[in-house]
Amino acid sequence: MTRPRFSRKPALVRLLSVAALFSIILIAIQSSFFTGSRAPVNLDIPILSHFQSNLQQCVANRGLGLTAHIIDHCSVILKFPQGTNSTWYNEQFKIFEPLEYKYDVCEAILLWEQYRNMTTVLTREYLDSRPDGWFDYAAKRIAQLGADKCYNQTLCEEHLNLTLPAKPPFHPRQFRRCAVVGNSGDLLKTQFGEEIDSHDAVIRDNEAPVNERYAKHVGLKRDFRLVVRGAAGNMIKILNGSDDEVLIIKSVIHRDFNAMIKKIRNPVYLFQGIVLRRGAKGTGMKSIELALSMCDIVDIYGFTVDPGYTEWTRYFSTPRKGHNPLQGRAYYQLLECLGVIRIHSPMRAKRKQDWSDVPSREMINNAHRAALHLKEKQAGQEGGLGRFVNCKVWGKSGPYGTGPVSGSTDMTDTRKESNYNRWEIMPFESLREEARKHYMQMEGVSLYKMDGNKLDDLVCVKHPLKSEA
Ligand SMILES: *[C@@H]1O[C@H](CO)[C@@H](O)[C@H](O)[C@H]1NC(C)=O
Ligand SMILES: *[C@@H]1O[C@H](CO)[C@@H](O)[C@H](O)[C@H]1NC(C)=O
Ligand SMILES: *[C@@H]1O[C@H](CO)[C@@H](O)[C@H](O)[C@H]1NC(C)=O
Ligand SMILES: *[C@@H]1O[C@H](CO)[C@@H](O)[C@H](O)[C@H]1NC(C)=O
Ligand SMILES: *[C@@H]1O[C@H](CO)[C@@H](O)[C@H](O)[C@H]1NC(C)=O
Numbered sequence: 001m002t003r004p005r006f007s008r009k010p011a012l013v014r015l016l017s018v019a020a021l022f023s024i025i026l027i028a029i030q031s032s033f034f035t036g037s038r039a040p041v042n043l044d045i046p047i048l049s050h051f052q053s054n055l056q057q058c059v060a061n062r063g064l065g066l067t068a069h070i071i072d073h074c075s076v077i078l079k080f081p082q083g084t085n086s087t088w089y090n091e092q093f094k095i096f097e098p099l100e101y102k103y104d105v106c107e108a109i110l111l112w113e114q115y116r117n118m119t120t121v122l123t124r125e126y127l128d129s130r131p132d133g134w135f136d137y138a139a140k141r142i143a144q145l146g147a148d149k150c151y152n153q154t155l156c157e158e159h160l161n162l163t164l165p166a167k168p169p170f171h172p173r174q175f176r177r178c179a180v181v182g183n184s185g186d187l188l189k190t191q192f193g194e195e196i197d198s199h200d201a202v203i204r205d206n207e208a209p210v211n212e213r214y215a216k217h218v219g220l221k222r223d224f225r226l227v228v229r230g231a232a233g234n235m236i237k238i239l240n241g242s243d244d245e246v247l248i249i250k251s252v253i254h255r256d257f258n259a260m261i262k263k264i265r266n267p268v269y270l271f272q273g274i275v276l277r278r279g280a281k282g283t284g285m286k287s288i289e290l291a292l293s294m295c296d297i298v299d300i301y302g303f304t305v306d307p308g309y310t311e312w313t314r315y316f317s318t319p320r321k322g323h324n325p326l327q328g329r330a331y332y333q334l335l336e337c338l339g340v341i342r343i344h345s346p347m348r349a350k351r352k353q354d355w356s357d358v359p360s361r362e363m364i365n366n367a368h369r370a371a372l373h374l375k376e377k378q379a380g381q382e383g384g385l386g387r388f389v390n391c392k393v394w395g396k397s398g399p400y401g402t403g404p405v406s407g408s409t410d411m412t413d414t415r416k417e418s419n420y421n422r423w424e425i426m427p428f429e430s431l432r433e434e435a436r437k438h439y440m441q442m443e444g445v446s447l448y449k450m451d452g453n454k455l456d457d458l459v460c461v462k463h464p465l466k467s468e469a
Contacts, residue, residue, distance in 0.1 A: 044370040044377075048073040051367040052105065054359050058337035061357045064307055064347055066333050074106040074371075078330040084307065086326060101330045105338070106371035112340045113368045115292040117387075117438075119168040119446045121248065122272040125461045126448050127164075129395020141270060143229065143254040159253055162261050162415075163268050165406045167397055167463070168446050169423035170294050173434040175200040178295035180287045180341075181218055182302035183208050185313025189346040192301050193219040201295065203287050206231040207238050209316050217315065218302070224248060226271065226287050232256045239264060244419055250286055262412045267420050273449050284328070288341060296434070299342045305332045306347045339364045387442065391460035392450065399464050400444065401425050440465070 052070045059068040059078065069077045079100040086096040119126075122141065127133035139150045142159045150156035179199040181187075183206070196202060196219035203224040204210065210222050222245040227235065229251055239245060243265040249257060250271050261268050273289055284303050291298040302315065304325055335341045339359050359367070381389075406420045428436065444463040 044374045045073045047366050047370040048106065048374070051359065051363065051370075052076060054363065055105065055334075055337045058357045058359070059333060062336060062343075062348070063333050066330060068337075071102075074104050074374075075102060076105050076334075077102045078334060080307075080326060080330070084326070097326050099326065101327060103331075103334055105334075106374065108334065108338060109364070109368050109371050110375065112292065112335065112338060113364070115289050117172050117442070117447055118273070118289075118293045119170070119172075119448050120271060120273050120290050120293040121169060122164065122270040123168055123448075124164050124166045125395060125397040125446075126272065126459060129397075129461050130393055130450070130459050141252050143252040159258065160270075162258060162407070162411075163249065163253055163270050165269065165420070165424055166404055167400075167424070169267070169269065169406075169420075171431060171435045171439065172293060173296060173438045174432055175295045176432070176434075177297045177299065178203060178291045179219075180284075180291050180298060180300045181205070181208065182284055182287075182300065182304075183314045183316070184302040184304045185315050186304065186306070186345055187214075187217045187302040187315040190344075191216045192344060193217055195219075195344075196301060197221040199299065201291075203291055205284075205287060207234050207316075209238060210242070211240070214315065224290065226250050226290065229254050229256065232260050235260055236263060239266060242266075243417075244422070246423070248290065262415055265414055265418045267406070267418055267423060284332075288335070292340065297342065298340065299344060300332075301344045303332060303343070303345075305329050305343050306345050388445065388460060390456045390458045391445075391447075392457045393459045395459065395461040397446075397461050397463050399466065400428050400439070 049070075052073060055076065056068040056070060059066055063078075065081045065084075067079050067081075069079060071077060077100050082099075084099055086099065089096055127138055130137060134153050134156060135150050138156050138160060139145055139148055142156060145156070145159065177199045178201045179196045180203045181196060193214075193216040199221070201223040202219065202221045203226065204218075204222065205225070206227055208218070208225075210218065210220055222242050224246050226248050227250065229249075231238075232254065233256065235247070245266055247266050247268045248271050249268065253270060257268075271286060271290065273286070284300075288298060288300070305328075307329070332341070332343060336343050337358060339361070342355065342358070403425065405424045407415065407418060411418075428439075431439070444465045446461045446463065448459040448461070450457040450459055
């Protein structure tokens with residue numbers, strides 16, 4: 001196998017692509033001039049095509065053998081090299097997993113850029129705003145309720161109250177750089193510990209241990225941990241008195257969880273977001289969604305993204321059977337070249353600080369605008385309604401930073417000392433400037449995804465600004 005060749009001339013590539021875009025614009029302007037058309041020139045497709053060629057170059061430079069094949073201004077196919085060994089055999093369909101994957105880049109930009117403005121934690125205001133939020137939706141988040149609806153809301157509140165803040169505890173743009181740390185055995189081949197700890201927030205997964213033994217590989221900083229029910233039993237041991245690490249339950253609340261929560265001080269919330277089955281499967285995507293909803297830059301460590309995997313390893317235990325690795329690997333590469341994540345792994349360690357071939361924020365914003373415009377045109381709703389166009393349901397809540405704070409009067413003595421205040425009544429002035437700006441631009445509106453598979457439907461909850469209160 002030949003080693004992937006990394007471009008050493010990113011500046012030149014960028015210069016050429018800027019020149020290419022410029023000449024496209026020039027041609028477009030000229031042609032409209034000659035046809036005498038007064039309508040504004042439609043640059044959506046040239047902008048997206050330009051973005052696609054940048055994506056292609058990025059995949060060629062960073063994909064460790066993956067290549068991108070452009071179909072049109074939105075579609076692209078990511079291919080593994082011929083001869084890549086597909087180790088995952090699908091018994092049901094009697095096939096090996098394919099070596100190529102098709103993506104709609106326009107849709108992917110719209111989806112992932114939207115996460116930057118989303119609230120991804122379940123709140124009381126969400127359940128109150130959504131029609132049948134308590135009756136229908138809350139019931140789906142409780143295991144062992146014994147019913148598929150909340151026929152008795154008090155009972156449902158009893159299950160959920162320990163994990164349900166009144167308003168969003170976290171905000172878009174709250175942190176600049178976040179590290180999302182997966183559990184791959186790959187982490188033992190590198191010493192990313194210090195680098196991981198240098199982030200503004202670190203997001204970990206399930207039972208990942210954090211201690212001196214693994215410190216040089218995975219760091220010691222602990223801020224957020226996404227957990228599933230299966231991890232509840234071990235959580236007290238894993239947390240080992242780290243009281244401020246916020247737990248975010250990925251799936252459903254359960255009696256086991258509630259029993260455990262009473263014995264720890266950590267703030268605990270439930271994840272809120274659609275059940276995503278696009279692109280890569282697995283737990284990594286939820287961590288990335290959570291990270292994007294709070295952080296400008298998302299660095300990922302310990303995800304199985306490099307070629308050459310034959311088994312699904314974890315840094316702290318024996319291998320488990322995992323899921324289709326090639327599909328996920330291609331999707332992570334797409335996300336990196338869409339500017340959503342930055343991948344760190346043994347095979348990429350040498351060039352970790354060179355991001356010149358990943359599209360710039362400005363370029364992503366242009367591509368996002370073009371993709372949105374195209375979509376609106378296709379739906380016959382050009383002009384839209386600005387940033388609240390997808391708000392299908394509106395709700396109202398109290399002003400920023402006002403109570404009540406999570407918890408209830410009948411909490412255990414341990415639980416009473418939980419540090420919920422740190423997040424829930426943080427003064428507006430101590431939020432990062434970018435987060436404050438965003439909050440004002442959004443007029444104090446929090447956006448939540450509706451559950452289900454419709455990409456665009458949002459629940460929007462308005463918090464009065466100080467001047468309106
Ligand atoms: C794929 O597997 C075969 C048989 O196990 C091996 O001979 C070959 O070298 C592998 N190819 C690559 C690219 O790893
Ligand atoms: C609803 O649930 C609460 C708490 O478990 C219980 O005390 C109450 O009796 C229930 N109400 C009805 C009508 O079943
Ligand atoms: C749940 O918490 C809310 C807000 O603190 C409170 O009003 C409600 O009475 C609680 N419900 C139960 C069943 O404890
Ligand atoms: C738990 O934390 C204590 C103090 O921080 C440390 O000394 C101990 O080694 C930790 N135990 C484990 C199992 O990590
Ligand atoms: C996200 O928020 C910014 C303001 O910070 C706004 O300009 C932009 O239109 C929003 N994008 C989406 C997709 O909601």
